Structure formats: C-alpha cells, structure tokens
Amino acid sequence: MTLAITPGTTTAVPAVVGADLRVPLVTGERVTYANLDHAASAPCLQEVRDAVDELLPWYASVHRGAGFASQVSTRVYEQARDRIRRFVGAHSSDAVVFTRNTTDSLNLLARSVPKNTAVVLFDSEHHAALLPWRGPNVQRVPAPSSSGAAVVALDRALAAAPVGPRLVIVTGASNVTGELWPVAELAKVARRHGARIALDAAQLAPHRPINARELGVDYIAFSGHKIYAPFGAGVLVGRADWLQQAQPYLVGGGATSKVTDHGDRLGVAWSAVPERHEAGSPNVVGVHALAAACEILSRHWEQTVAHEQELLTRLQNGLRTIPGFRELAILTDADKVGVVSFTISGFDAGFLAAALSAEYGIGVRDGAFCAHVIVGRLVKQVGSHEERAVRASIGLGTTPEHVDRLVAALRTLVTEGPKWTYAQRDGRWVPQDDNRTLPPFLA
Ligand SMILES: Cc1ncc(COP(=O)(O)O)c(C=O)c1O
Numbered sequence: 001m002t003l004a005i006t007p008g009t010t011t012a013v014p015a016v017v018g019a020d021l022r023v024p025l026v027t028g029e030r031v032t033y034a035n036l037d038h039a040a041s042a043p044c045l046q047e048v049r050d051a052v053d054e055l056l057p058w059y060a061s062v063h064r065g066a067g068f069a070s071q072v073s074t075r076v077y078e079q080a081r082d083r084i085r086r087f088v089g090a091h092s093s094d095a096v097v098f099t100r101n102t103t104d105s106l107n108l109l110a111r112s113v114p115k116n117t118a119v120v121l122f123d124s125e126h127h128a129a130l131l132p133w134r135g136p137n138v139q140r141v142p143a144p145s146s147s148g149a150a151v152v153a154l155d156r157a158l159a160a161a162p163v164g165p166r167l168v169i170v171t172g173a174s175n176v177t178g179e180l181w182p183v184a185e186l187a188k189v190a191r192r193h194g195a196r197i198a199l200d201a202a203q204l205a206p207h208r209p210i211n212a213r214e215l216g217v218d219y220i221a222f223s224g225h226k227i228y229a230p231f232g233a234g235v236l237v238g239r240a241d242w243l244q245q246a247q248p249y250l251v252g253g254g255a256t257s258k259v260t261d262h263g264d265r266l267g268v269a270w271s272a273v274p275e276r277h278e279a280g281s282p283n284v285v286g287v288h289a290l291a292a293a294c295e296i297l298s299r300h301w302e303q304t305v306a307h308e309q310e311l312l313t314r315l316q317n318g319l320r321t322i323p324g325f326r327e328l329a330i331l332t333d334a335d336k337v338g339v340v341s342f343t344i345s346g347f348d349a350g351f352l353a354a355a356l357s358a359e360y361g362i363g364v365r366d367g368a369f370c371a372h373v374i375v376g377r378l379v380k381q382v383g384s385h386e387e388r389a390v391r392a393s394i395g396l397g398t399t400p401e402h403v404d405r406l407v408a409a410l411r412t413l414v415t416e417g418p419k420w421t422y423a424q425r426d427g428r429w430v431p432q433d434d435n436r437t438l439p440p441f442l443a
Contacts, residue, residue, distance in 0.1 A: 002014065002015045002045075002046040002047050002050070003015060003300075004016075004019065011303040011306045011307045011310075012303060013300060013303050013304055013307045013396050014045050014046070014047060014228075014296050014297070014300055014304075014396055015045070015046045015047075015396075016042075016043040016044065016045055016046065016228065016396055016397040017043055017044040017045070017046055017049050018033070018035075018043050018044075018397070019043075019397060020032060021033040021035075023361045023436075024436040024437060025358060025359055025360070025361055025436070026358040026359060026420050026431045026433075026434055026435070026436060027359065027419065027420070028435075030361075031360070031361035032361065032401075033361055033363065034360070034361060034362040034363065034399075034401070034402035034405050034406065035363050035397050035398070035402070036362060036363060036364050036392040036393060036394060036398065036402060036403075036406055037363045037364055037365050037391075037392075037393060038206070038226075038338070038393045038394055038395030038396075038397065038398065039175055039178075039203060039226070039339050039365070039391065039393030039395075040226075040365055040393070041225045041226060041230060042206055042225065042226055042227065042228045042230070042395050042396070042397070043228065043230075043395075043396075043397045044228060044229065044230050044289075045228040045229070045292075045293060045296055045396070047292065047296050048228055048229050048289050048292050048293050048296065051288060051289060051292035052231065052285055052288065052289050052292075055073075055076060055284070055285060055288050056285070058072040058073060058076075059073055059284060059285065060072070060073045061073065061281070062074050062077050062281065062282050062284050063077075063254065063282075073284050076284060076287075076288050077282055077284045077287055077288070079291075080096075080098075080287045080288060080290065080291040081096035081274070082096075083291035083294060083295060084096050084235055084237060084290065084291055084294060085237065086294075086298075087205075087210070087291075087294035087295070087297075087298060088201070088205075088210045088211070088212050088220050088237055089210065089211030089212050089213050089214060090212045090213070090220070090237045090238075091212070091213065093239075093240065094212070094237050094238055094239060094240065095236075095237070095238060095239070095240040095243050095244075095273045095274050096235060096236075096237050096274060097235065097236045097237075097243065097273065097274040097277045097278060098233055098234070098235055098274070098278055098282060098283065098286075098287050099221075099233070099234045099235060099236055099277075100232060100233070100234055100283075101223040101224070101225065101232075101234035102128050102129075102200060102201075102202040102221045102222055102223045102226075102234055103128040103234075104234055105221035105222075105234050105235060105236035106128050106129055106132050106169070106198070106200065106221050106236075107132045107249075108236055108243075108249045108277055109132075109198055109219055109221070109236060109238075109242075109243075110132035110133055111246060111247070111249055112242045112243050112245075112246035112249075112277075113165065113167055113242055113246075114164075114165045114242060114245070116137060116162075116164050116165070117137060117164065117165040117166065117167050118137050118138075118139070118161040118162050118164060118165070118166045118167070118195075119133040119137060119138045119139070119166075119167050119168075119169065120138075120139045120141060120154065120157045120158060120161060120166070120167070120168045120169075120195070121133065121138070121139075121140060121141065121168065121169040121170070122140075122141050122142075122143050122144070122150070122153075122170065122171075123140045123141065123142055123143055123373045123374060124143035124171075124174060124176070124330050124371065124373070124374040125169065125170075125171055125200065125371070126171065126175050126200065126202065126369075126370050126371050127370040127371065127372070128200070128202070128370070129169050129171060129200040130371075130373070133169065137162070139157050139160075139161065141153050141154065141157045143330050143374055143377070144330075144331070145330070145331065145332055146331055146332060146333045146334075147181070147182040147185070147331050147333055147334050148333075150181065150182060150185075150186065150331065151182060151185045151186060151189055154168065154186055154189050154190070155189050155192075155193075158189065158190065158192075158193035158195055159193065161193070161195070165196075166190075166193065166194060166195035166196065167195060167196050167197070167198060168186065168190045168195050168196070168197040168198070169197075169198050169200065170183060170186050170197060170198070170199060170200065171199075171200040171202075171203065171204075172199050172200065172201045172203065172204025172205070172208070172210070173203040173204040173207065173208070173336070173337045173339070174203065174330060174331075174336075174339070174371075175202065175203050175339065175369055175370070175371060176328060176330070176339070176341050176369050176371050176374055176375055176378070176389075176391070177328055177329055177330050177331075177336060177339060177340075177341060177378075178203070178312075178336035178337045178338060178339025178340065178393070179329070179330055179331045179334040179335070179336045180204070180208070180334050180335050180336060180337065181331070181334070182334075183197075183199060183215050183217065184214070184215050184216060187215055187216035187217050188216060190216075191216060196218040196219070196239070197216070197217050197218055197219075198217070198218060198219035198220075198221065198238070199212075199215070199217040199219065199220045199221070200221055200222075201220050201221060201222040202221070202222050202223050202226055203226070203337065203339070204222075204337070205222040205226070205227050206226050206227045206228065206297070206395060207304070207305070207308060207337040207338070207395070208301075208305065208337065209298070209301050212237070212238075218238050218239050219236060219237065219238030219239065220235075220236075220237045220238060221234070221235070221236050221237075222234065222235060224286055224289060224290040224293065227290070227293045227294070227297065228293045228296075228297075228395075228396065229286070229289035229290045229292065229293035230289075231283070231285050231286035231289040231290070232283050232286040233283050233286030233287045233289065233290045234290075235290065240273050243273045243274075243276070243277060244272060244273045244276070246276075246277075247270075248270050248271075248276050248277055248279060249277040249279075250277070250279040250280060251268075251279055252279035252280050253279060253280065253281075254271070254275055254278055254279050254280060254281070254282070255270060255271055255275060255276055255277070255278065255279035256268055256269065256270055256271060256279075257269045257270070257271045304396065307396070308337065308338045308394055308395065308396075308398075309338075311338060311394045311398050311399075311400065311403055312336070312337075312338040312340075312394060314400060314403050314404075315338070315340055315392060315394065315403045315406070315407070316340060318403060318404065318406075318407030319340060319342060319392075319406075319407060319410070321407070321411070322344060322407065322410050322411055322414055323344075323414055323415065324343075324344045324345035324346055324347070324414060325342055325343075325344055325410075326342060326343050326344070326345065326382035326383070326384070327340060327341070327342045327382075328341040328342060328343075328375070328378040328379070328381075328382065328389055329378070330374065330378065338393060338394035338395065338398070339391065339392075339393045339394075340391070340392050340393070341369070341375075341378075341389045341390065341391040341392075342389060342390055342391075342392075343379055343382055343384040343386075343388075343389050343390070344390075344410065344414055345383065345384070347413070347414065348386060348388070348429065349366040349367070349386065349388040349389050349390045350366045350367070350388060350424075350428055350429045351422060351429040352364075352366065352390050352410070352413060353365070353366035353390055353429075354422055354428070354429040354430060354431060355409075355413055355418045355420070355422065355429075355431075356406065356409055356410075356413075358420055358422075358431040358434070358436075359409070359418065359419055359420060360405060360406075360409040361405075362402070362405060362406055362409060364390055364391060364392050364393075364406070365390070365391040365393070366388060366389070366390050366391070367388050367389075368387055368388060368389075369389075369391055372387070375387060375388070375389060392406060420432070421433075
C-alpha cells in the first residue's frame, strides 16, 4: 500500500505518480508542478501503476485465446465487472459494460433507450450528458438554485412528461462548481413518476462513495482517467434490459455469437450484454487499472474526503481574499467536492491560466468546461462579459503548498501584473518567447 502524507495536511492518502514532477517556467527556473486540474484528468495512483505492472507480463488476448496467459487476462477482464459492481453498490443483475469513458457510456445509453423515451435533464449538465439527448422527447430543465428547487423542478418536469418510458439524467457532482446534486431525492421523484435515472458520476466517483442501491439510480457512468486510472477505460453499469434490446453500439468481433453467409446477405446473431456493446478487442489493461483504482479508493474514503475538504476550505478561504474574485455557484446550499470555478474582474480567464502555468508552474483549466450553457449563465451572474472562467480542482495529488501557491500567484497577478509578456494566438493566451523545453522523450 502506497500512502503519502504531505506537509501541512493531517491525513495520509493514496500516493500519485508524478507528485515530484518538475516543470519549467518561462523565466528559466524549474518548480514542482502544482496540478490543480484533477477534475479534467487525475494523475495515476502509484498502486494503480503497480497493478498494471503486475498484469503486463500476463497480458495476452482476451476471450478467444487458449493459452494460459490469455486465460489469465480473460479472468482479469471478467472479474473487473464484479469489482466495479461492488464499487458502485450495483445489483448483481446489473450489466457492467466497459467503454472508453463517461462520454462513451452515456452515448451508449442514449442509443439503447427504447424509441420515444422521454428524457429529462438539467441544462447544467456536462456536454457528455447534455448532447446525446436531443429532439422533441427531451426536456431541458433550467438549472435550479438550490437542492430543494432541483427536486421540485424535476417533479414538475416529470409530471408534464409524455406517457411511456422515461429517463432522467443527473450529474453526481458538477464539473463546473463541484456541488453535490441531491441524487437520492431526485431518484425518489423519478421513481414516483415511473422514470429511470442515470447518474453521470464522472466527478463524483473520484471523491465520494457511491451506492447505486441506496441512491436508487438505474445507471451509473464514469471514467478511469478521472479516477486515477488513466489507461483508456470507462464504464456503464446498470439495468440490462434496455441494453439487451438495443442494437449493438459498435458492430464487429466480440459483439456477435454467430455470423452466417446467406449469399446476398449476412445473418448475424448478436451477443448478449455486456459483450453485445463491447465489439473489438477489449482494453484489459485499462479495465484492470479502473477496477484497481476503485478498490484503492474504497479502502481510503475517510482519508480522501478529509484531505480534500481540508484543501477545499483552504482554497476557498484563500481565493476569497483576492480582489475581484467571484466564485461560480449553481446550488448555493450544496456541499461540494474540490472544484472551484471563478472569475476575477478585469482579467481574462485564459490569460490568468497561461500566466499561472508560465510563471508559477500551476496547472488550472480555463474556458467553459464543456458546459457552455451553464457557464455562460453563471459568468453573467457574477458580472463577467467573457463566457469563460478559471477552474481550480483538487484531488489526491494536491498539497497545501499547491493551494497556497495558486492563491499567492493570483494575488501577485492581480495586484502587480505579470512578469512576462503574453499575446493571443489562435484565441489562446500564450507567453511570448516561450523557451520552456519539452521532456527528452518528446525532443
Ligand atoms: C460531469 C462530467 N460528465 C462527463 C464528463 C465526460 O467525461 P469523459 O471526458 O471522461 O468522457 C466529464 C468530463 O469532464 C464531466 O466532468
């Protein structure tokens, strides 16, 4: 077990790969990288890397190989379904379909719902959850300003939804604000109206335990790269019936049990779920890494939550002292995971992000975070004309020093200005005369 305790924190948490990464500054120095962009992609856990290393000598073809290593790899791949099922507290009958990421999982679900399913969602969703559902059967509910209002709004929307199959899509934690949505209450409302509910857990799964049965959700989607297992796997867990009735998401080997030649056409018998939607050679390494990350997090929830909440408080308290700082918020009464999006009046978000990287070795996100509708609205609410914000997000790789460095750097940028010259190129701010060198493997 690899745990790390960083100066200034009180809890030991699973250690990440790259905690000591040194990055160049435009000024020629090198500093430890302050990765405050966990919400986009989290670093790999050391234990996940160990699990991958352990598998690699055994890595071989999955499902069709008779060789012993193939049998080991197949066992690893198939067992991962139970490991993931346990992580999200799913029913034993739930399908576990491996995908590339949350986007892939939600697109698969969108392709699998019965025709004319009425879909209800809040317009604050990430594009991965917002865009697969379009057309006359989709009701987009304006994002509410409190958890209670969310429940009332969903109740109203479902009361007005046409009869027939119904599906609610909801995020567990907003990628813009980190706020935790009242999933159990929303699921209760969905149930009362005969609707199923799908949980976009991309931002929730790395930060809080999930129990599908207790929450009452029917589907859960999340990504390996956000849960400290960046090896290209994601997952959709949930009720098997719609998935079983749907046409395969991709067609090809693995999704078929039998193909027959009828001269002018091919006869195809499609496999049952989960293989039905997993055509092509599966990502055994990614799936094993994903399952390993789930188990590691499951053993350390208490420390993980305490570590992140401590840093979140430090981050919010620090940022609130910066002149012109305005934090974006949707559900003003909700608890949140370690995500803070903000504007600083008079400063472009892209410029701030570029200067934080170039002069301070800090990685944050700027833009509209694949949630254009809600970010456009929230930045207006805080008096900004740009449809962009800065997002700082924390996780297991974050230290108090990273947080303090961000706060100090922003204060210096806002009160004294940058030390370097920046220009806009192709719509992005970049430092001029940027001589930072890439790592040798890229040279
Ligand atoms: C809430 C939420 N849902 C879905 C996604 C899409 O995840 P992925 O890019 O891994 O498919 C993201 C990614 O940022 C997200 O934050």
